[in-house]
């Protein structure tokens with residue numbers, strides 16, 4: 527299953543091909559939103575169903591880069607895992623686990639802290655956004671180093687593809703930079719240069735209250751997002767109240783260009799229905815929001831309600847969720863450990879403990 531490098535490849539002479547393998551993660555720092563579902567979860571399931579090896583992680587170590595109440599963190603980690611399964615992740619076909627159970631993530635994260643440069647981290651827009659208008663001196667060191675742990679998550683498995691939403695693009699570019707610098711510094715061809723998979727109609731789902739802002743679990747307004755735990759009435763009410771402009775829907779996708787709220791709702795419809803934006807525009811050209819919003823609400827409820835009820839069913843048995851996460855962690859560790867051991871060897875660490 528893993529893609530070990532033979533010692534003779536360490537000189538960097540042999541160009542290495544890596545097996546296709548997907549890794550992605552979600553932070554359990556709050557409840558999951560429609561943005562997480564369309565930008566990530568739904569696509570994670572599609573990748574699993576294409577038969578590619580898939581490894582998915584609740585990144586609890588990333589979550590604590592900002593303060594998390596311990597009891598809530600535990601609950602949100604289980605809820606996230608339940609959302610994966612409810613959305614269609616089969617924990618037998620995919621590996622599903624929480625990051626802190628596989629210590630190799632933190633170990634490789636440290637090594638990457640020594641590869642990555644302060645300047646690289648300081649240029650991350652997420653770091654800048656999260657500290658904007660606040661005292662950056664008071665942010666945790668972990669928040670600054672966040673992207674280096676994220677690179678470790680991915681490269682620890684020699685993952686080659688990473689499905690994410692648009693907002694993670696810069697972090698993936700940094701992952702590539704870290705892989706390239708490590709390979710160059712040590713004269714090896716050890717880490718793959720990963721491909722971000724940012725595909726589909728909803729790689730950036732926007733707030734329902736402001737079409738220029740990303741839909742986010744950390745937005746203070748609950749009206750700005752659809753949560754995967756919202757019931758049917760709440761979903762319908764939030765869509766009904768979503769901000770729009772007074773014009774009817776255009777008859778070409780071009781016509782959505784300067785209409786961020788309208789474009790967002792059309793993108794959401796397309797992604798939920800599995801249609802292209804052009805198809806949705808064809809079906810609703812000239813329609814008023816009074817017609818389009820109820821259609822969108824019906825579609826959202828039809829797609830999301832089964833997931834919500836399955837999540838609720840799974841959450842009734844937290845021990846079973848913990849068992850699934852533990853089993854996934856064992857399988858993840860079995861891939862990660864040998865790769866990490868090679869990293870220690872490459873970097874010159876003595877590994878003489880008897881196992």
Ligand code: TYM
Pocket residue numbers: 549550551552553554561562563564565566585588675676679680688689690691692693694697728729730731732740741742
């Ligand atoms: P996080 O937890 O913020 O989001 C998880 C995934 O959901 C996507 N997403 C969205 N997609 C479309 N529209 C939105 N409004 C929206 N909001 C969130 C994100 O792009 C992401 O794919 N740093 C990552 C977690 C992480 C990770 C990794 C991801 C840690 N290690 C390794 C991939 C590989 C994050 O904070 O995602």
